[in-house]
Amino acid sequence: MKFWGKGKSDQDTGVSADFQRALTQEVMATELLRIKALIGTTLALSVILWTVYFLAPEKVSQVWHGNLKPHYLYSVMVPFILFELWVHGAISRHMREGRDLPLFRRYLGALIETSMPTVALALHINSMGSVAALGFVVPMTYFIFIILSTLRLDFWLSTFTGFVAAAQLLAMAIFYHPDPGQDVNVFYHAARSLILLIGGVLAGAVGHQLRRQFEKSIMAATARDRITNLFGQHVSPQVVERLMAEGTKTDSDIRRVAVMFVDFRSFTAGARTRSPQEVVDRLDGAFAILVDILDRHGGIVNKFLGDGFLALFGAPLEAPDPAHRAVAAAREMLEANAQVNEATSWPLRIGIGIHLGEVVAGNIGSPRRKEYTVIGDTVNFASRLEALNKDFNSQFLISEAVRDALGEACGDAISLGEVEVRGYEQPMAVWRLG
Numbered sequence: 001m002k003f004w005g006k007g008k009s010d011q012d013t014g015v016s017a018d019f020q021r022a023l024t025q026e027v028m029a030t031e032l033l034r035i036k037a038l039i040g041t042t043l044a045l046s047v048i049l050w051t052v053y054f055l056a057p058e059k060v061s062q063v064w065h066g067n068l069k070p071h072y073l074y075s076v077m078v079p080f081i082l083f084e085l086w087v088h089g090a091i092s093r094h095m096r097e098g099r100d101l102p103l104f105r106r107y108l109g110a111l112i113e114t115s116m117p118t119v120a121l122a123l124h125i126n127s128m129g130s131v132a133a134l135g136f137v138v139p140m141t142y143f144i145f146i147i148l149s150t151l152r153l154d155f156w157l158s159t160f161t162g163f164v165a166a167a168q169l170l171a172m173a174i175f176y177h178p179d180p181g182q183d184v185n186v187f188y189h190a191a192r193s194l195i196l197l198i199g200g201v202l203a204g205a206v207g208h209q210l211r212r213q214f215e216k217s218i219m220a221a222t223a224r225d226r227i228t229n230l231f232g233q234h235v236s237p238q239v240v241e242r243l244m245a246e247g248t249k250t251d252s253d254i255r256r257v258a259v260m261f262v263d264f265r266s267f268t269a270g271a272r273t274r275s276p277q278e279v280v281d282r283l284d285g286a287f288a289i290l291v292d293i294l295d296r297h298g299g300i301v302n303k304f305l306g307d308g309f310l311a312l313f314g315a316p317l318e319a320p321d322p323a324h325r326a327v328a329a330a331r332e333m334l335e336a337n338a339q340v341n342e343a344t345s346w347p348l349r350i351g352i353g354i355h356l357g358e359v360v361a362g363n364i365g366s367p368r369r370k371e372y373t374v375i376g377d378t379v380n381f382a383s384r385l386e387a388l389n390k391d392f393n394s395q396f397l398i399s400e401a402v403r404d405a406l407g408e409a410c411g412d413a414i415s416l417g418e419v420e421v422r423g424y425e426q427p428m429a430v431w432r433l434g
Contacts, residue, residue: 022218024100027153034151035088080116114164117141146199153211155204162200166193255315255361258322261386263308265349297329315361323356323405353386355399384421400429
């Protein structure tokens with residue numbers, strides 16, 4: 001038996017593997033976006049601070065009690081930017097290698113990042129006093145990290161970021177250089193820290209929802225790519241949508257299908273006198289018309305065979321009347337081709353053979369490369385039928401099984417009698433249409 005098939009597809013677990021790879025890439029891409037946003041925000045804040053420092057030095061001196069020194073900014077912002085650049089490089093390297101960033105490194109990075117405002121807060125407390133520093137802008141910068149943690153697309157990482165910010169702010173308020181004689185209102189500072197923690201939880205919830213949307217989009221794209229890989233680019237968008245909605249079973253099973261072989265007669269001879277581009281353009285134009293007709297009648301191209309193709313009606317999608325669909329498509333193909341021939345300097349003659357019967361259909365091949373394939377005598381005989389067009393100077397031949405399935409709808413069929421068919425010991429009944 002011959003194997004007729006086309007296209008490449010993954011193993012049955014390929015969709016899951018492809019999905020995980022694609023999701024990992026998307027998550028790491030959003031992580032890079034988060035890092036760029038942090039670096040950009042840090043640089044913007046640095047520019048604003050230096051502008052204020054040079055334009056209104058007396059106000060700055062008043063706020064910081066004359067204790068603001070340039071190295072204060074450098075000691076926090078420069079190491080932070082260098083750290084983020086290092087993380088950006090590490091993530092980019094993992095993306096190129098197709099690897100995910102280890103989970104502990106994500107949490108370690110979140111801890112180090114969220115500790116940067118704490119360092120800045122310590123410097124402010126030293127220069128401004130704890131009351132003024134805790135009421136100034138630095139505690140609010142924790143929200144920058146919490147908001148951007150949404151781009152991690154991980155609920156627990158965002159919650160962890162909120163927890164670190166809340167814990168460190170509370171610790172700084174209670175234990176780090178409190179003003180002498182100043183009573184610490186634990187409830188006051190705990191309430192402020194609680195807002196940070198809640199912000200982290202909410203950011204995590206938003207990130208989790210974004211991740212779910214990513215997963216749905218990637219799963220749909222992966223499924224679409226798998227169908228395209230499985231059936232090539234010969235499946236119409238409508239058929240792809242049906243395959244995605246209904247699912248397609250790629251395990252081998254028995255299907256009753258109508259198998260159609262189409263071939264352009266004497267195409268090779270005509271191609272010898274034309275340029276390669278002319279040959280490709282003519283064939284592409286002819287295929288575009290025929291495949292469009294197949295789409296409308298619910299058939300798919302299972303394999304292009306040089307200047308012809310193998311089409312199926314009834315696989316991979318079920319069809320209640322595959323013979324009727326196949327014959328209707330073939331008749332329309334002949335009419336469309338005749339119209340094109342009237343308007344072109346290179347007319348093409350079509351040969352079509354259709355047989356109806358059971359085939360073994362499924363995803364068959366090696367673990368690394370598989371094909372959606374139809375196997376069986378039905379496929380072989382349909383191929384032989386198409387080849388008989390040359391002997392009978394005909395364009396459209398069908399088997400007796402197709403003739404019986406059509407019934408009264410095939411009143412114009414002409415019997416060619418019992419015909420010797422290559423590869424078959426007994427003569428086979430052949431009918432001509434069109």
